[in-house]
Amino acid sequence: MRAAVITEPGGPEVFQVQEVPDPTPGPDEVLVAVKASALNRADLMQRRGRYNGPPGTRNDIPGLEMAGVVESVGERVVQWRPGDRVMALLGGMGYASKVAVHERMLMPVPPNLSFEEAASIPETFLTAYDALFLQCGLSMGESVLIHAAGSGVGTAGIQMAAAQGCRIFGTAGSQEKLDGAVELGMDIGINYREQDFAEVVQEQTGGGGVDVILDVIGAPYWDQNIASLAVKGRMVIVGSMGGGTVEKMAIGGLMQKRATVRGTLLRARPLEEKATLVQSFVHQVLPFFADETVRPVVDRVFPLEQTSEAHALMESNANFGKIVLKIDD
């Protein structure tokens, strides 16, 4: 099969498309001919040699999600047949023309979506769904603050929160991204380069704060995040793009607010936990794609041969939504 391979740890230029051995599916696995994959922030770290995949994956082939067509099924597979259009979260190796996936990890591609659109769903929508709804219990009518509103995770979270009738605050570094996020259902956009988001949240909530925060920035936002939480507020930390070490953390605010802070990672979870999440998503969220209440947000599609250009785009922070790799027609 073809794959975009990291030839050595380094910058975006290190990718090369090479012929590599096909995966060998087990009895519970499905062999998928991959049509499209998509980039995630973790891929940038993997490319630099700082984030290895779980056992069974090659560290030199990143890729946490894909969409494609079932080519063959293992002897114990019951849910899928050759020809089915599927998409899935992967432990790695999605930048390749074939993947082997456990049958319980596969989801059907909604008929109204292309493979490029479908490939941009699994990692960011599952992450945001799990973080907001399963971990923080975000419910109808509550308020939520979503950082990096123009990111893959942010654009997914905003749409699902909007579908629940939540009041949505979001931060981003440009007016263009904030405008795009408003189109997806965000109510109040805050340009973090120009405004203190905690002040805006306080003003707009009459000092009450937000019920839930989805954070991907980490350390530099800690104090402002705690200041923005409502009493009994819940915050989930999904990324640490701004830094991972909080100096002089003040615990008093957390106690006064009886707030909950949790962290989460998808990739390292055992198969059973991921499969349970996937099944919940299929029932609770997938129908919203069919009626277009939520939609994949694709910034740009690159052919596999231009994986380096795709990585350079993500590293420049210019993308709104997902960057997709088209692998086969």
Ligand SMILES: NC(=O)c1ccc[n+]([C@@H]2O[C@H](COP(=O)([O-])OP(=O)(O)OC[C@H]3O[C@@H](n4cnc5c(N)ncnc54)[C@H](OP(=O)(O)O)[C@@H]3O)[C@@H](O)[C@H]2O)c1
């Ligand atoms: N825990 C998990 O399982 C899991 C799963 C998926 C993703 N994640 C994490 O979620 C985060 C978002 O991933 P993604 O793939 O959705 O990202 P993405 O589409 O590449 O978007 C990232 C955006 O965040 C903003 N940003 C970057 N560094 C920043 C900083 N220091 N301060 C403020 N804003 C910054 C930039 O937009 P602006 O123009 O607004 O600055 C950038 O375009 C990453 O941290 C990723 O590792 C975690």
